[in-house]
Amino acid sequence: MTETASLDIPLIVSFGAPYEIALGRAPSSDERFGSFSAGLYGGPVHIRSPGTTHCLQVNFTPPGARRFFRFPLSELADRMVPLDDLADRDLLRLSDRLGEEADWETRFDIAEDFLETRLRTAPLACAATGRAYARIVASGGRVTMARIAEEAGWSRKHLAGRFREEIGCAPKAVARIVRFNRAQALASGGRERGWADIAAAAGYADQAHLVREFSELAGATPAAWLSAFR
Numbered sequence: 001m002t003e004t005a006s007l008d009i010p011l012i013v014s015f016g017a018p019y020e021i022a023l024g025r026a027p028s029s030d031e032r033f034g035s036f037s038a039g040l041y042g043g044p045v046h047i048r049s050p051g052t053t054h055c056l057q058v059n060f061t062p063p064g065a066r067r068f069f070r071f072p073l074s075e076l077a078d079r080m081v082p083l084d085d086l087a088d089r090d091l092l093r094l095s096d097r098l099g100e101e102a103d104w105e106t107r108f109d110i111a112e113d114f115l116e117t118r119l120r121t122a123p124l125a126c127a128a129t130g131r132a133y134a135r136i137v138a139s140g141g142r143v144t145m146a147r148i149a150e151e152a153g154w155s156r157k158h159l160a161g162r163f164r165e166e167i168g169c170a171p172k173a174v175a176r177i178v179r180f181n182r183a184q185a186l187a188s189g190g191r192e193r194g195w196a197d198i199a200a201a202a203g204y205a206d207q208a209h210l211v212r213e214f215s216e217l218a219g220a221t222p223a224a225w226l227s228a229f230r
């Protein structure tokens with residue numbers, strides 16, 4: 001299975017065989033993960049399992065992940081990190097509790113209670129960074145970084161530093177993924193559209209630009225990705 005670039009930051013609690021995961025290439029048996037989290041990555045992530053596996057997965061937005069994990073998201077960027085390596089006793093206890101339950105309804109209740117309590121007591125994130133992130137997403141990745149910095153009252157260098165800490169990557173990388181995900185949504189939305197039309201609607205310079213971005217962020221041509229998606 002291949003996951004394409006997105007703005008989701010997952011927390012995965014596994015109950016079965018481990019996952020073999022690699023960034024941008026085929027995984028090997030030396031790269032096995034049980035329960036883990038992962039930061040933003042500007043490329044495809046390839047996943048397989050040598051056995052039967054199932055898990056509980058929570059996807060966070062970057063601002064939500066920053067509050068939940070309570071450490072700079074630069075520490076997760078371009079990485080998969082086993083739960084044991086996060087040095088978070090509460091998360092380890094959650095994993096143990098979920099593993100003791102066989103009933104999914106109970107697991108969901110436990111996870112929901114944990115998430116609500118954890119986020120309710122979490123320190124507030126940087127509001128200006130959150131607004132800048134929301135602005136990029138709302139614009140479809142089209143707003144300029146100069147405008148974002150101006151609206152935040154920061155230099156572009158300071159903006160980039162805040163994003164690396166609070167979001168996990170530079171603001172331009174966020175905008176790039178937003179445009180890519182928009183193109184994916186347009187292509188898979190059920191309405192037949194040509195790739196040139198999708199490229200224009202998603203904010204790309206032309207179809208060739210779209211093809212290059214799919215190659216880097218999905219590891220496939222647009223047509224090959226859409227065929228696999230369907």
